[in-house]
Amino acid sequence: MAMVSLTINGKKITVPDDLTILEAANRHGIAIPNLCKHPQLTPFGGCRLCVVEIKGVPRPVASCTTPVNEGMEITTVTEQLEQHRKFVLELILSDHPNDCMTCESTGSCQLQELAYTYGVKGQEYAGERRTYAKKDGNPFIERDLEKCILCGRCVKVCQEIQGVEAIDFGYRGFKSKITTAYEDDLNCEFCGQCVHVCPTGALTGKLWKRKGRYEGVKETDTVCPYCGTGCNITVHSKNNEIIRITSRPWTWNEGFLCVKGRFGYPFVSSPDRLTKPLIKRKSGEFEETTWTAALEYTASWFRKIREEHGPDALGGLSSARCTNEENYLFQKFMRAGIGTNNVDHCARL
Amino acid sequence: MASETLIRVCMGPAGIAAGGKQVIEAFHAALVDAGVSAQVRERCSSHQVGCMGLCARDVLVEVHQGDVKTVYQYIKPDMVQRIVDEHLVAGKPITEWLVDEVYASFYRKQIKVVLADCGRIDPEDIDAYEAVKGYEAARECLTNRRPEEVIEEVKMSGLRGRGGAGFPTGLKWELGRKSRGDDKYIICNADEGDPGAFMDRAVIEGSPHAVIEGMIIGAFSMGARNGYVYIRAEYPLAVERLKKALDQARTRGYLGKGIFGSAFDFDIKIKLGAGAFVCGEETALIASIEGMRGMPRPKPPFPVNRGLWQKPTVINNVETFANIPAIIRNGCGWYAGFGTDKSKGTKVFALTGKIKNPGLIEVPMGITLREIIEEIGGGIESGRPFKAVQTGGPSGGCIPASMLDIAVDYESLAKVGSIVGSGGMIVLDADDCMVNVAKYFVQFTQSESCGKCVPCRVGTKRVLETLERITTGKGKEDDIERLEKLAGGIKAMSLCGLGQTAPNPVLSTLKYFRDEYEAHIRDKKCPAKVCKGLLTYSIDEATCKACGACLRACPSGAVSGEKKKPHRIDAAKCVRCGACFEVCKFGSVNRE
DSSP states (O other), rough: OOEEEETTEEEEEETTOOOOOHHHHHHHTTTOSSSSTTTTTTOOOOOOOEEETTOSSSSOOOOETTTTOOTTTEESSOOOHHHHHHHHHHHHHSSSSOOTOOOOTTSSOOHHHHHHHHHHHSSSTOOOOOOOOOOOOOOSSEEEEEGOOOOHHHHIIIIIOOOOOEEEEEEEGGOOEEEEEGGGOOOOOOOOOOHHOOSSEEEEEEGTTTTSSTTEEEEEEEEOOOSTTOOOEEEEETTTTEEEEOOTTSSSSOOOOOHHHOOGGGGGGGTTOOOOEEEEOOOOOOOOOOOOHHHHHHHHHHHHHHHHOOOOGOOEEETTTHHHHHHHHHHHHIIIIIIOOEEETTTTT | OOSSSEEEEEHHHHHHHTTTTHHHHHHHHHHHHHHGGGHHHHHEEEEEEEOOOOOGGGGGEEEEEEEEEEEEOOGGGGGGHIIIIIIIIIIIOOOOOOHHHHHHHHHOOOOSSSSSSSTTOOOHHHHHHHHTTTTTTHHOOOOOHHHHHHHHHHHHHHHHHTTOOOOOOHHHHHHHHHOOOSSEEEEEOOOSSTTTOOOEEEEEOOOHHHHHHHHHHHHHHOOOEEEEEEEEETTTTHHHHHHHHHHHOOOOOOOOGGGGSSSSSBEEEEEEEOOOOOGGGGHHHHHHHSSSOOOOOOOOTTTTOOOOSOOOEEEEHHHHHHHHHHHHHHHHHHHTTBBSSSSSSSEEEEEEBBSSOEEEEEEEEEEEEHHHIIIISSSSSSOEEEEEEEEEEEGEEEGGGGGGTOSSHHHHHOOOOOOOOOSEEEEEOOOOOHHHHHHHHHHHHHHHOOOHHHIIIHHHHHHHHHHHHHTTTTOOHHHHHHHHHHHHHHHHSSSSHHHHHHHHHHHHHHHHHHHHIIIIIIIOOOOOSGGGGOEEEEETTTTTOOHHHHHOSSSSSSSSOOOOSOOEOOOOOOOOHHHHHHHSSOOOEOOO
16 A cells, blocks of 8 residues: 655644545544544545645645545644634534433534534524424434434445445435435334434434433443344443443444344343243242252253153254353253253254 | 428427427428429428527528528418418518528627537438538547547647536546546536526537537547436437437447447447436536436545546536537637637527527627627617626626626636536526525525535525525615625535535625615615515506506405595505506506
């Protein structure tokens, strides 16, 4: 890979030639404001906040889409550029509910943070705001399109990462919106990648609503228990109850999860959840017991069957949802413990 | 009796609208009826021709007898019989139906390069095109010249992109040639969408083979084996003729494998646009061909490096391609002989609005606006004072009467805040409100914005809201400043050409007609009496004859009055529709 040298804000840097200006700047610790660019998605170039000046180029260019070139002299902050950014933020906020007080995303909203940084209130170009009466009836993802800034991240993640293409841009002009086919309720995998990449409160989890934002919220990094993939998750809890699950972008799963990992947590505090083992007695009723008693009961039956009919009378079927280590232990148990090779796995069709 | 008789009937869009088809049918019937002389019938042929230019005089009919050409105007089917009887049979042209001096002055200052064959040849007949040296240029290039030589010729001709931006065509082809890649594409942009512009449509309808030939030469120069014509579906006749032309060219071997016996393979597909203005922007056009929503993407990378399917792609406008065969045939020096220092050749304009001779014109670059409007256009139709001319469509600006003597070329128009654009030219008179004109264009760009970038999507909406406020009498003192700030921001920050140029109609009217904005805002008056919300109607009691016409016409019951007593208008009930003003025969209704 060829390297190119350029200067950003007077700082001379050398970077691979396939980077964009924004990527090159970020690599060298120079932050450029942006809303529509997501590190894991192809650039969009729509929010216009990442504009920079290049010496010899008459108009500001979007740094997220412009490739680096040898000898470029780039300036990321000038009075003019900051004015342009304020202008764009004013326009975005002029068409935004600005209800941060009650918004689910307050504190984790990139738009809010930029408005705060630039001191923009969205009053200067006040005008008509998009309003939508229809609510999406799906069970997982709250789509508040009035808060949508049309950065296109959700469309891109659905297409580029998940490969589902459940949503896209619809209509034109001020009426442009992100929509499903025929404007039906969202009916996808509900992986929630779109929620993960949304920079505002337009996409949030329905389960999260009014459960807590940051005050008194504890974040615990752990591993998703659902399957052997082992995605890293962050469990947000408040008053000893899980209120939300997210994933950090620098984990190996890059912040992406599936519907179970992201939204399948209510079982943890469900009253239906079994917390103690049960044994079904002859009466047909389940009876609560201890782990020791339950394991001994099961072991006694295994032993009985093996003695009477030989070890091959027993077989074990394991699950793809278990971890490698669990599956290893399981086959070891069947082979060394029971003494049979009758062990299989649900993924081996 | 003349040796060879040819009757040509204008079948351009305007000709068809005026009844050209019926006129042709009438000729067929009349020629049979006149059957008196079977000879006449045999010698005459009716050709459906593309645009002949002076649409206002449609249906235009030309009768060629040997070298003698007679042109009739305003022909209706029931007039055909007389032409056949008196002119064709008896040999006496009907003088009162002939075109007049206006027709002559319409053509005097025009130079036809692109439109040379439009209206002269049958666009559906490849033989007709070949009879006027069609495909000679392509044959010459493919069999006798190297691509670099062709590019050099186009570069030396000084031809610049006729889609509006004016990028040098030869340079674009050279970049396309140098761009690395096995598969390259050449695209003809026929997504003409400016309100009031119909140049590309006329060229494709009138001479589709010229466009195809231009594309073959372009493809050969850059090394493209595949071509697309991206044409709007709203042009069914153009699409049909283009399809026919492509089929004919394929049958002759001018498209396909080993064209003209050379080693060069090239073919062209048609892609229909689905009616989005923004798809005229090249990156949006590419997205549309790829099957995606037509949304522009930032450049660089430019299409010439990464275009259709990520391959090097050259995109030229219809008119640009149509210029190419003539440039190759006649040489770059001939073409560069027209025009100015930096803007060479001729340009087609769609002259519309309050003009006597609306229609399609082709003029050398550098001609003055005055020559176009007064000499070719015949001046203002209404006789009211000329006010401004809007060039370049929604991306252009309004040029005031005081600047009529500027030259029409890329640099001069840009200097005064407008553009050549694709060639729309709308003439405005004293009855046009400039704020309203600006509002019209912003309405257009706002509703055609793809929604991708914030300045265009939200910014133009705020501009439109401000203009709506001003034109309904709710304008505020700081609205002009607000417009200027918005316009500046949108221009600087928008992603593509649509947004970057969307404020031009506002900025240019603010520059030259600021007093009109101020009248709307401060005095709550529309000087041109166009903006309904600012008009008040009253009845002049001294001249009112109490005829009751206004009373009957008023839809909101605002007019009251008894017989023989002057009527009155109740301003609170008046909806300002102007019905009373229109019906009053005595001029007693005042509109202010």
